[in-house]
Amino acid sequence: MELFIGPSKHQPFDSDGTIPSYHLHNFEHANISLTFFVYASFSILFDKIIPSTLTQNGLTLFLGAVAFGQELLLFHLHSTDHMGVEGQYHWLLQVIIFSTFVTTLLGIPFPKSFLNSFVRSYSIMFQGIWMMVIGIMLWTPEFIAKGCFINFEEGHKVVRCHNKEALERAKSLVNIQFSWYLVGITVFTLSLYLVLVNFFRENVEYFSLISKFHEEEDLFEDVEAQKKKLVNHIGEQKRFVEMGKRENN
Template sequence: MSGLLSFSVAGLAFLLISLIELLPFSSLFPSLSSSSSSSSSSSSSFLPLRLRFLSSLSLSLLSLLSSLLSFFLSSSHDPLSPSLPLSSAAAASLFLLYSLSGILSLPPSPLLPFPSSLLDLLLTFAFGQEFLIFYLRRKDVDGIENRYFDLLLVPILLCIFSTMYVIARPRAVPPRLARAAGLALQGTWFLQMGFSFFTSAIAHECQIHERSRADYTIKCKSHEDYHRARAIATLQFNCHLALLIVVGVGVYGAVMKRRGGVVGGYRPLNKEVQMGGVVSQFTLDSDEEGEIVAEANGWKEPVVSVHVAEENGF
């Protein structure tokens, strides 16, 4: 039950941080908040930053506390029991350092004004440490939990590359949205892992074997059961990814509808016509070759003149 609680708290915290990551979305598009003043928009941008650092600080403190608790309650009969919590504590310490550095550098009176690029670099290292933990965490080669951990590497990689892109382009919108999507996918997948590992929602003919709080594995009875359990894990991840895409498209459509059109929409043609205001005339006369042929035949072809006056400059 303690494992389910840990995974649930981590999943909900990642979802909360992803929502906080989306809060500056309106400030990145000034047209969404054109009626607000610059001072109010700057203060609102400081508020998401403060909420982001406080939420990541709370999550890292809880993770560090859980790792230390697992270390002190580790079993002396299991050689892996003390080492696994310490590896998780390393990643939690990096996230804690990132959160404290961000809080100390918050305006209007920063105690230690760290540049944003340095904070994003710390965050990149923290995500990299998290990636190494789940990439190397193979207590049992045949354990089904390894498939879940391998799939978790996908949103972690998305967070790493998007944060690196934020360092290169601090004011770019797509990498921040990609990082929010990676955080949200991590949150939902942590919830899925908690329910799949520690409840009856686990695959049929498979069960968990716990040696301690941090050392556990999921074994199945037959080779076919292992294949089915891995296939179920992949299907679950695809469902989570599809849900994230549907929710993201829905939120984007709602924002664009509230904005009142498509980003960078076209201007009406009549406005450009009215801006021209230049009247031009041109004449379409009969060709000289046609006149020569008409005179040779002994009859005179009337000259056709068409005067066109348009307002659009043609």
């Protein structure tokens, strides 16, 4: 949406059809969204077409790893300045994305690992919260660190500081803020886990959807085998009765 709503001409291209330098970061953000759209679309298709198997689970996680991997790469190679306050926010965001990327990859060989799934969910939630924090703290004038200001450069707003001391102070505040959110989200997720475990202690029963599918498949095969045995048994009884009738005749 930022490609068409933000620009005054409601389109991101220059008059000669090229991409202007001040819109490069918009295309980078759009590519991240596009990859997640592909991931979500194919995940829905897999659910509808492919039965719940290890293959489907692995392919879905592979697509997720591709999406998070590209997100990590684009934020690492972001065209926006990495040296300022925004760069500090982005650098810390990369740490969260990396943990999501790694746990998504680990989900392929370890699909039944609760701890890996828990950490992946934790990092995805942290990633979303930190992105909202970036949007609020970077472009709300009231939240800009002392000694810094919002400046309009090359078609978009950036945070600049009056001197190096103000810049270092602003970066330190970002680090402190990240630490607070890290502790807060950790306390929240673990507390929620303990509450849910305590609430469902007697009723909860974890099972793997993949193993359940295989169990149902095995049960179906057992039923079919029993049907065949029953048919064969009935056939043998009929033949035995017919042979008895022939002998009596």
